[in-house]
Amino acid sequence: MQLSTGNSVWSRCFMAVTLAVAAAAVVVVDAADAVAESNVRLYLGNWAGYVVRGDVHEVSATWVQPEIDCRDPGILQRVVPWVGLNGAQGLDGRVALPLMQTGVESLCASDAAVYAALPGLQVENLAAGMAYADPRIAGTVMNAGAKLADALGAAADGLCSIGVFGGFCSPDKQVDGWWEGYPEPPVSYDDVEVHPGDVMRSVVRWDGGNYLMTLEDRTAKWSRTTAAASPTPPHTAEVVVEGHLDAALPGFDPIVFTDISIDGRPLSDYDAQMYGIPATNRLLAPGPVDGASFTIR
Structure with missing residues (x-):
């Protein structure tokens, strides 16, 4: 089964459910038991990774696209590493928009889960x-x-587990490179392919009048750059893995973000905020920042 991308309801909502983070980020918990570093504040939403607040102009990072394990056939499950500017609350307390982002979505989707x-x-x-x-x-x-x-997905998953829907519960794995200027819908790069194990690189930059979003597959040796005009400067930068709030996450290989640069400086130079996903099957949170890298397991 293939799900369409572009301007569909599916692509708009499920590739970047961004404002869910804006609402959930006001919930702060002590993450000492969830991460290796104690006395850390963890903002809960549908992102796991780090957010930097302030007047920034460029963010970039590299990662290896993970293999995913589809474990819950009645539930749509996704793992989406991406890099972006805006989308979180800036220093003024307002959500910075538009969110300009580019990355890769790995998706588990059966017919039952989609419906x-x-x-x-x-x-x-x-x-x-x-x-x-x-x-x-x-x-x-x-x-x-x-x-x-999530509620309907859980019900469908329960029916799948007892064989009610038969072949409609067989999940397909899909991997798509994309860019987005949220709240406009995301756009897939349908002319290229990404495979688990590919080394990916994302760069998002604001030049004063345009956001330039570059997604590069260093393994397959392709690169795509999209320019989106906007006079609005960025006020946050993100290097995150996105999932769906309060839903089950698929199994996936550890994601190590490396070569993270924000305005030419490593992530460790900033007072970055830690974000985590409270999935129904685990709390997904990033490990501590190590210079220009961190790991999400």
């Missing part, structure tokens, strides 16, 4: 249209849509 998720995804799609008017309300609505999708 179960669609009602919630339609709610999330409506929320994306509220992003500029009121990001907090948009985040609340988007979280409601996510909870609906």
Whole structure:
């Protein structure tokens, strides 16, 4: 089964459920038991990784695209490493938009999982249209849509486990490189392919009037750059893995982000905020920053 990308409800909502992070990021917990470093504050949402607040202009990172293990056939499961500018709360307390990002989505999707998720995804799609008017309300609505999708997905997964849906529960693995200027829908690079084990590199830069987003597959030796005009400067930078809030995550190989650079400086030079995903099957949080790298297991 193939899911369409581009301007569909699916692609808009599930490749970057961004305002869910904006709403959930106000929940802060002591992450001492979840990460190797004690006395760390962890912001919960649908991102796992690090966010830097401030007036930045360029962010970049390298990683190896992981292999995923589809364990819950009735639930849409995704692992999405990406690099971006904007999308989180800036120093002024407002959500910085537009979120300009590029990365790779690895997805587990059966027919049963897709049909179960669609009602919630339609709610999330409506929320994306509220992003500029009121990001907090948009985040609340988007979280409601996510909870609906998760509840129906859990029900579908239970029926799949007892064989009710038969072949409709067979998950397909899909891997897509993409870029996005949220709240506009994401766009896939359909003319190229990404495979598990490929060395990927993302760079997002604002030149004063345009956001330039480059996704490079160093293993397959291709690169794609997209320019999106915007006079709005960036106020946050992200290097994260995205999943779906409160849903099960697939199994996946550890993701090691390396060569992280923000305005030419390593991540360790910044007071970066740690984000984690409270999935139903585990809490996904990044390890400590080591210079220009960190690992998500």
